[in-house]
Amino acid sequence: MPTLQLAELTQANRPTQLPLLAKLADILATSPAVTHLMVRGSLAHGTADRLSDVDFVVGVDDAQLPAFVEALNDLMSIEAGALLPGWRDTIVADRGGVGTVFLIPDEGRLHQIDLYLVPASRVPHLQATVATAPLLDRRPAPAAPEAVALAERFAVEFLARPRSCTELLIEHLVLAVLLHKRIKRGQRFVAYSEWHRLHTATKDLIKTALAPTSRYWGWYQLREEIAVTPIGRACLGDLDAAISGPAVPLAADVDSAIERMLALVNRTCPEALDGLRDAVAAYRAYLELV
Structure with a gap:
């Protein structure tokens, strides 16, 4: 050693x-x-x-x-x-x-x-x-x-490497931990930045699940590509709810975003949770102690 x-x-x-x-x-x-x-x-x-x-x-x-x-x-x-x-x-x-x-x-x-x-x-x-x-x-x-x-x-x-739905799920969970720290410390500018990253991860998750061969970059053409099915419209509703929130979140906003993301995953790509359900349950329990 x-x-x-x-x-x-x-x-x-x-x-x-x-x-x-x-x-x-x-x-x-x-x-x-x-x-x-x-x-x-x-x-x-x-x-x-x-x-x-x-x-x-x-x-x-x-x-x-x-x-x-x-x-x-x-x-x-x-x-x-x-x-x-x-x-x-x-x-x-x-x-x-x-x-x-x-x-x-x-x-x-x-x-x-x-x-x-x-x-x-x-x-x-x-x-x-x-x-x-x-x-x-x-x-x-x-x-x-x-x-x-x-x-x-x-x-x-x-x-x-392109990110999978599982990787984007994990990105949300990590960013939520970071955001809780920023909020506790009063780091509003950094919280703003990481909150935007979390919304972007939600957008990326929706596109990876529902439009994996998209030819469009970033936030372009989301309605045209995604809102063609009931599931897609529900996902864009989730994304709209996310970006309609405060520019700088409170702890409750972060927790709500994670619950919204998990519901989205269960709706669009439940296989992303394969092998991770116990870990996500433990994560939720730890997050309650933050």
Whole structure:
């Protein structure tokens, strides 16, 4: 088991998330594919509060990046107890890797765990541009050019994959957790942004379920494509109800949006919930404790 450099981080802020952070760091560092492990965000800056997420940068051997990312859901579910498969993060800045967000129960509440997986060859550049607190540095040998190209191509293709109804369902659930944090902190501008993202995820879910071969981008031609069936008209009614709400939500608005989305999923693509019904039920129970 590698030795993690936790002492400096502990002295900097003594966060309540430290036991969970240490557990996750041990899980990630056990893999020989992991070359670097760093903490970023509020935990790295010493400004974390009890609502702060655990934000890791994980350097992965270039040649092993595809296999490690593809196995990550199993690793986080089995070893870390993640409630749901990871959400492909569309908010994190592109730094040559891939971002994934997990929700992990700990001490009676859901914690947001952000993992940014970056090829080891990109770590020096990332360290020069992003404030991080190092936990593990295995200093691998320079990657072969073909391995670097493989990792770069994988990251581009991973981010470009079309999202399924299940992935869009998970996106709603993750965004709701983020929104509850923004509301509690009074971060109105960020809440506005993430509220719009949630509405966009609802639109994307409707289009993925009912117009998967759509030739139109974004919000264009929704009525023309979707409102041709009773189910489609009901879905557009849900979307209209969503966008007619407040620009900056209250907690009750977020909860209503999730219930509306789950009803929409049951109506249009119930298979998206296959294998996730117990997890969604647990999620609802945790959300009541927020």
